[in-house]
Amino acid sequence: MADLKKILAGEGENYILPFLWLRDQSEEVLRTEMEKIAGCGIRAVCLESRPHPDFGGPGWWHDFDIVLDEAKKRGMKIWILDDAHFPTGQANGLIPAKYPERARKYAMMQYTDCVGPVVCASLDISLMMTKQFTWMDFGKPSNKPLIDKQELISVTAARLIEGDVIDSEILDLTDKVKDGWLIWDIPEGVWRICISFTTYDFGSNNEYINYVDQASVAALIEAVYEPHYDHYGDEFGKTIAGFFSDEPGFYNVGGYQPGNAIGRRKMPLPWGDELETLMERKNPGWKQKFPYLWLDGSDRGVVLENRYRYMDLVSQMYSKNFSCQLGEWCSAHGVEYIGHVIEDFDEHSRLGMGSGHYFRAMKGQHMAGIDDIGGQIIPGNPYGMRHGVTSDSQGQFYHFALAKMGASAAAVDPAKQGRLMCEAYGAYGWNFGVKSMKWLTDFLLFQGVNYLVPHAFSMADYPDMDCPPHFYARGNHPQYPYFAELMKYTNRMCNLLNGGRNVPQVALLYPGEHDWMNECMKLQAPAQQLIQRQIDFEIIPLDVFDDREYYGVQMEDGILTVNGRTMKAIVVPQTSYIEAKEAAVLREAREARVPVIFVNSIPEEIIGSSEEKLEGVHVAALFDLADFIHGLGIYDLKVEGKAENLLTYHYSREQEIYCFFNTDLSKTVDVEATIPVPGDMAEYDALDNCLYPAVCRDGKVKVKLAPYESKILLVGNLDGFVKEPAPADVNTCAGAEEPDFTVWDISKGWNVSKAAAVQYPDFPEAEQMDTLIPISAVSPEFSGVMRYEKTVSLPGISQCIFRPEYVYGRRNCM
Amino acid sequence: MYVNGISAGKKLTPSYRWDISKLCREGDNTILVEVANTPARDARKAFSPFGPEREVMEPAGMFGTIELLIK
Numbered sequence: 001m002a003d004l005k006k007i008l009a010g011e012g013e014n015y016i017l018p019f020l021w022l023r024d025q026s027e028e029v030l031r032t033e034m035e036k037i038a039g040c041g042i043r044a045v046c047l048e049s050r051p052h053p054d055f056g057g058p059g060w061w062h063d064f065d066i067v068l069d070e071a072k073k074r075g076m077k078i079w080i081l082d083d084a085h086f087p088t089g090q091a092n093g094l095i096p097a098k099y100p101e102r103a104r105k106y107a108m109m110q111y112t113d114c115v116g117p118v119v120c121a122s123l124d125i126s127l128m129m130t131k132q133f134t135w136m137d138f139g140k141p142s143n144k145p146l147i148d149k150q151e152l153i154s155v156t157a158a159r160l161i162e163g164d165v166i167d168s169e170i171l172d173l174t175d176k177v178k179d180g181w182l183i184w185d186i187p188e189g190v191w192r193i194c195i196s197f198t199t200y201d202f203g204s205n206n207e208y209i210n211y212v213d214q215a216s217v218a219a220l221i222e223a224v225y226e227p228h229y230d231h232y233g234d235e236f237g238k239t240i241a242g243f244f245s246d247e248p249g250f251y252n253v254g255g256y257q258p259g260n261a262i263g264r265r266k267m268p269l270p271w272g273d274e275l276e277t278l279m280e281r282k283n284p285g286w287k288q289k290f291p292y293l294w295l296d297g298s299d300r301g302v303v304l305e306n307r308y309r310y311m312d313l314v315s316q317m318y319s320k321n322f323s324c325q326l327g328e329w330c331s332a333h334g335v336e337y338i339g340h341v342i343e344d345f346d347e348h349s350r351l352g353m354g355s356g357h358y359f360r361a362m363k364g365q366h367m368a369g370i371d372d373i374g375g376q377i378i379p380g381n382p383y384g385m386r387h388g389v390t391s392d393s394q395g396q397f398y399h400f401a402l403a404k405m406g407a408s409a410a411a412v413d414p415a416k417q418g419r420l421m422c423e424a425y426g427a428y429g430w431n432f433g434v435k436s437m438k439w440l441t442d443f444l445l446f447q448g449v450n451y452l453v454p455h456a457f458s459m460a461d462y463p464d465m466d467c468p469p470h471f472y473a474r475g476n477h478p479q480y481p482y483f484a485e486l487m488k489y490t491n492r493m494c495n496l497l498n499g500g501r502n503v504p505q506v507a508l509l510y511p512g513e514h515d516w517m518n519e520c521m522k523l524q525a526p527a528q529q530l531i532q533r534q535i536d537f538e539i540i541p542l543d544v545f546d547d548r549e550y551y552g553v554q555m556e557d558g559i560l561t562v563n564g565r566t567m568k569a570i571v572v573p574q575t576s577y578i579e580a581k582e583a584a585v586l587r588e589a590r591e592a593r594v595p596v597i598f599v600n601s602i603p604e605e606i607i608g609s610s611e612e613k614l615e616g617v618h619v620a621a622l623f624d625l626a627d628f629i630h631g632l633g634i635y636d637l638k639v640e641g642k643a644e645n646l647l648t649y650h651y652s653r654e655q656e657i658y659c660f661f662n663t664d665l666s667k668t669v670d671v672e673a674t675i676p677v678p679g680d681m682a683e684y685d686a687l688d689n690c691l692y693p694a695v696c697r698d699g700k701v702k703v704k705l706a707p708y709e710s711k712i713l714l715v716g717n718l719d720g721f722v723k724e725p726a727p728a729d730v731n732t733c734a735g736a737e738e739p740d741f742t743v744w745d746i747s748k749g750w751n752v753s754k755a756a757a758v759q760y761p762d763f764p765e766a767e768q769m770d771t772l773i774p775i776s777a778v779s780p781e782f783s784g785v786m787r788y789e790k791t792v793s794l795p796g797i798s799q800c801i802f803r804p805e806y807v808y809g810r811r812n813c814m
Numbered sequence: 815m816y817v818n819g820i821s822a823g824k825k826l827t828p829s830y831r832w833d834i835s836k837l838c839r840e841g842d843n844t845i846l847v848e849v850a851n852t853p854a855r856d857a858r859k860a861f862s863p864f865g866p867e868r869e870v871m872e873p874a875g876m877f878g879t880i881e882l883l884i885k
Contacts (some may be wrong), residue, residue, distance in 0.1 A: 431854035431869050438826045463853060465862035478850035485824050687826070708827035741883035746845075750880075756856070772880065774873030776855065783856030786875040788847040796840045797884045802815065802822070802832045805878030807849055813829040 004655065004714075007495050008689060008721060014043035015494030016487055017079050017241075018471070019426070019456040022063050023051035029459050029474070030063065034070035036472040036480070037457055040487035045071070046079035046244050046453055051460070055084040056092050056227055068232065068239060077241040079338070082224050082326075087247035087353075088339070089208040094223035095216070096146055096207045102216040103146040106203040106252060106268035107153065109294050111194045113160055116186035125155060126180035128195040131202060145200040146207055153196040154287040155182055160192045161298055168299035172288050194291040198276075202268035204254030211250060211355075212317035213272040217325050225326075229333055237334030242366070244453075245339030246423075248322060249353045250314075256390035258345030260352025262307045262516055266294050269310070270351065275317045283309040304517040304607045308579055311349075311516040315356030319363045327364025338421050338451075340369035343402055344376065345393040346522055349512030357512045359409050359541040367451060368409035368416050370402055371423035372444070373467075375432075377402070379439040380665035380707075382528075394524075399443075400531050401524035401539075405510075407448025408539035411502060412551055412562050418501055420448050426455025427467040434482040435708070435808070439663075441490055442710050446649035446659045447531075448502060450494045454487070478757040478784045485687065492686045496712075500653025504538040505634050506530070506597075507560055507567040513542060513582065514575035517607060521574035526599050526625055530571075532644040533626035534637055538565055545585045555592035568634045569595040571625070580609030590616050595632055599625060638674040639703075645669060646703070655679075655716035662705035665810070670704045677715055682722045684712040691721045706813040741801070746792055747772065756784040763787055774806075816846040849875050 006012050018037060022030075037045060047067065049055040071078050084092045095103055110128050114121065129150035155173040158166035173193070176184050182193070200206050210216035225243060232240055250270045252260075259265055279286045283306070292306040330337035341361045347354035348361075355361035362368050374388055382399035385392055403422065410420040422444050425437055441452070454471065458464045462476040471483045508527065514520040523539065530537050544551035544562055554561040559568060570589055572578075578586075583606045586596050596617040606612045620628035636650055637658065645664035651657040656677050662669040675681070675696065683694040694701065694713055705711060751766035754775060766789060775786050794800070805812055815822040817837035825832075834845075851874040858866040 427864065429854065429864050429867060429869065430852055430857045431867050431871060433852035433854075435827045463857035463860055463865070465857070465860045465865045468857070468864055469852070473853060476856075477853055479852060482824060482826055482850060486826055489826075688823070706829050709829065741885050744882040744884060745879060746882055747878070747880045757850075757853075772875070772877040774877055775875040776851075776871070776873045779874075781855050781858060782874065783851055783853045786849045786851075788849070788876055790845050792843050792845055792882065793841060794838055794843055794882075794884070797835070797838060799833070799835045799883075799885050800838045801883040802817075802834050802845065802847075803881045803883060804830055804847070804876050805880065806873075807825075807828075807830045807876050808851070808874070809872035810828060811878075813831065 003495065003499060004721060007492050008691065010689065012492055012495040014077070015450060015491055015498065016042045016452045016454065017044035017046045017077070018042060018454040019048045019081070019423075020045040020067070021048050021051050021456055021458045021460075022060070022067075023459060024053055025459040027066055030066050031070055033457055033459050033472060034067065034074065034076075038074045038076060040484040041491055042487055043075055044077040044079060044241065045457075046081055048081040048456065050085050051466070056224070061231055064231070068235065071239050076239075078239055079241050080228055080243050082220070082243045082245050082339075087249060087251065088245040089205070089211065089220070089248055089251065091209050091220040091223040094219045095209060099216075099219050100146040102210065102213065102219055103200050104203060104206050104208055104210040104216070105213070105271045106199050106201075107196065107271040107290075108199050108202050108268045109194055109196045109291050111192050111291070113190065113192050114186055115190050117188045118186040121184055121186050123182040123184075123193060124180065125152065125177050125182050125195055129197045129199065147200040149200060151198045152177065153198060153290055155193065155195050156288050156291060157184070157191050157193045160190045165296045165298060166192050166291065168297050168302060170288050174287070192295075194295070196287065196290040198271055199268070203252045205251055208251070210270070210272055211248060211322040212270050212275050212314060214274065214321045214325060217322050221326070221329055225329055240335060242330055242336035242338060243326065245326065245337070247340070247342050247353070249342050249355045250318070250351045251353060253352045256353055258347055258391055258393065260347060260350045260354060262293060262311050262351060263296070263303070264519070267351065269293060270314050272317060274321070275313055278313050278317070279310070282313060301605065301607055304577055308513065308516050308607060311356060315360045318355050319357075319360035323361055323364030325364065327366065330366070336366035338365050338367045338369055340371045340421070340423060343370060343405065344397075345391065346397060346515075348405065349515040357541070358405055359510060359543060362409045362413070366415060367419040367421045368406045368413070369421045369423070370406035370449075372398060372402065372440070373423065373455065374427040375429075377440055377443060379436050380663070396524045396528060397522065400528040401522070403444055403447035403449055404527055404531070404537070405523065405539050407502065410448065411538055411565055412540065412544055414550070414552070414563055419451055419498065421451035421453060422449040423453040423455050425469060428469065430463065430468045432469055434479045434486055437483070438486055439708055441486065442661045443647065443663060445490075445493050445497060446647050446661050446710075448649075450497045452490055452494065475758045476756070478760070480757070489686050492689060496657060496684070496686070497651050500651055501564060502536060503636055503650040503652050504536045504565050504567050505636050506535065506537045506569045506571055506629060507540040507562070508537045508571045509573065509582070510539050510541040511573045511575065513579055514573065514577070517577045517579070518575065520576070521599060523573065525622055526571055526573055529622060529625040531647065533642070534639050534646065534648045535626055535629055535634070536636060536650060537571070538562065538567060540570075542582055542585060555589055555594055558593040558595070560589065560594050569597055569629060569632060571597045571599065574598065574600040576604045577607050578603045579607045580612055583609060583612035583614065586614065586617065587612060597625070597628065636676060638676070640672045643669050643671045646671065646705075655714045655718065658713040658715070659710065660703050660705060661710040662707055665707045668704065668706050668813075672700050673703050675699050675701060675713070675715060679715045680718045682714050682718050684714055686712060690723055691718065693722050693724065707810070746790060749790065751789045752786065754779070754782060754784055754786045760785050818844050847876055851875070
């Protein structure tokens with residue numbers, strides 16, 4: 001109640017921290033940009049150093065002082081992007097400069113095939129631990145890593161069955177290596193000799209930190225975190241709010257090519273000393289089975305178990321040594337740690353640009369984080385392939401899994417306090433205007449985003465073609481005043497959607513562990529089915545069952561509870577294999593009468609256990625999943641009929657909040673929804689910041705929304721906040737059928753003028769247009785503000801609605 | 815949107831309809847509408863991964879049948 005009062009009084013909190021790109025700008029430009037950011041009702045910035053010529057040097061502190069001065073003057077907070085350039089990990093160059101021994105380390109396996117029998121065969125093992133020189137390398141400089149050192153893990157041999165499948169009987173030949181040479185009597189048949197070793201070569205960016213190594217990550221703290229503390233320690237926890245990691249990940253292979261699943265791509269693997277110790281402890285015999293991280297074997301179960309063990313440990317090491325180490329440093333210094341990893345291309349449970357396990361990567365952060373950039377979520381286009389700057393991916397992931405995954409991390413981990421940050425709008429191009437941003441914002445808000453990082457405010461000369469849009473653009477963005485309105489709206493909505501919790505009906509098991517073992521059903525497939533039928537869910541990682549006290553996990557009387565969220569079934573995405581731990585959790589769920597629903601089919605095999613059985617579980621076809629869940633009597637909001645493009649969100653705090661959003665760009669949603677809780681009901685207009693009485697009959701509300709429209713209902717104790725009377729619905733599509741009006745056509749004879757953003761509001765003399773046509777038809781390169789003026793003589797009237805047919809290219813709701 | 819010099823409010827998205835009942839008076843009324851487009855058309859000059867714009871661009875401004883609904 002207190003929060004609602006503050007929001008309605010315009011005294012809400014701030015939930016927006018846009019990237020502000022520092023560069024070689026003048027002090028005047030910097031101070032103006034801070035003023036313009038504040039002018040959007042935004043009371044924080046996240047400083048990004050990428051275009052700055054002197055990150056961590058005198059020039060940086062000079063500019064930082066100016067930002068700090070402006071921030072204090074305006075009551076704003078400062079977040080700091082934690083490296084010279086994304087992805088976080090180069091530690092501003094400290095590894096080559098000071099700690100080459102902490103450089104990024106890898107494990108690699110190379111092999112040679114041979115046909116026996118051969119007695120006293122010899123193989124140069126030292127050579128087998130170096131890179132093969134190929135035809136492609138002619139004429140190229142030879143790049144040596146910071147440390148040119150290889151250490152042997154094992155030499156093994158196994159009969160080659162076919163392709164890359166080796167026999168499960170593995171011979172350990174490591175002891176037969178003397179002075180760098182293997183001497184071995186090869187038995188009859190075809191053999192594969194595998195040389196497994198550690199190296200600083202083969203992988204990408206060896207001069208960056210090693211995310212799985214504590215001392216290596218500490219170099220990032222020394223290079224970036226501590227210098228900021230040394231300069232501004234007094235402001236930590238006051239004006240300085242925290243640090244932001246941008247796109248960290250393993251990067252054992254360079255670039256942004258997807259498909260970095262263990263065993264399915266031959267690549268150097270992330271490695272470190274602590275990881276090696278754990279491999280020894282948790283996976284006895286790992287050295288002999290190491291080739292299974294690259295090769296298949298006749299005993300599939302052993303292969304998958306080894307891949308699972310490696311991914312389990314490497315993702316734990318990332319979590320502990322990177323995410324948690326940074327998070328703990330921030331906690332100890334009175335600030336928060338946030339950011340996002342690369343979730344794109346389904347890499348959130350993989351290596352390469354991935355970080356092994358999304359939820360573990362988020363572990364140390366005080367908020368969960370995601371990013372949506374470069375046209376990943378596209379208004380009205382969930383299914384098209386995204387042909388991005390780096391590689392291609394399906395829209396389905398971004399529309400139906402990305403935000404829910406982040407929101408679930410925020411929901412299940414008590415440390416996050418239900419907070420999900422999303423970096424948004426960046427690199428969508430100048431064409432991505434406020435209309436589209438509003439659609440995207442609602443789409444994110446109603447899936448659980450409640451902190452926003454708009455990307456970006458750039459102070460470069462206009463037009464800055466580096467990842468636009470830029471919201472002020474040195475005064476050149478004609479929609480800046482509208483962006484400001486959008487930000488004020490977003491702050492109010494984020495305020496409303498913080499401090500409580502969403503109301504999931506079912507748990508959707510995070511399939512990261514499935515993905516470690518096989519090509520399996522992606523998160524987005526079942527997520528789409530649930531979202532399009534208005535069934536809210538939490539994506540639950542298996543890890544919550546390992547620390548039940550911390551995560552508040554209980555399973556009893558048909559209910560799974562995680563951190564206060566109660567769920568009435570567990571949905572398991574289709575997979576051929578599950579691991580023993582998952583099988584045990586699902587058995588326990590069934591014993592607690594929590595329905596377990598496998599999508600499409602039951603797994604073929606349980607890896608790592610011969611005891612567990614999958615009995616008494618349900619199977620639902622993907623396209624019947626929502627009906628199956630409804631058939632079990634699991635409902636929250638009931639929507640009459642199917643409305644696939646209606647996105648709904650139920651958020652519970654002092655009031656129950658129900659959000660409805662039409663995501664379609666052409667069709668109107670027109671359904672009746674049953675609100676399951678009693679109480680006073682009001683409609684919140686977050687753009688105008690007003691609360692009006694809502695029309696509700698027997699708990700049923702009419703949801704009629706034109707494209708782009710959303711509706712927010714508050715249910716509960718609303719005394720004193722609701723404005724009477726409600727305005728007529730004429731401003732929305734719902735009022736489009738209002739009868740009894742006389743239609744006056746005022747299409748003819750407008751005075752029209754136009755001004756670029758920097759000239760606004762000084763317009764040149766207007767010209768009369770008899771018939772209005774798009775300004776772009778006569779001035780195709782014009783961006784700015786178009787002004788239309790006309791005098792109309794009216795009789796005495798009681799009501800008057802202005803209704804243009806086209807503003808931009810979509811026909812208005814007439 | 816302004817009626818007789820007074821703001822009737824900004825709209826960020828469709829539906830573009832304004833109830834201007836309280837701002838209208840009997841006799842002459844000045845109706846003024848401002849429409850702002852994105853920088854995409856103007857920013858076409860530079861070459862980069864982000865320009866010139868290769869996406870479809872919407873037409874700029876207000877056009878078609880412009881109506882008042884009165885009673």
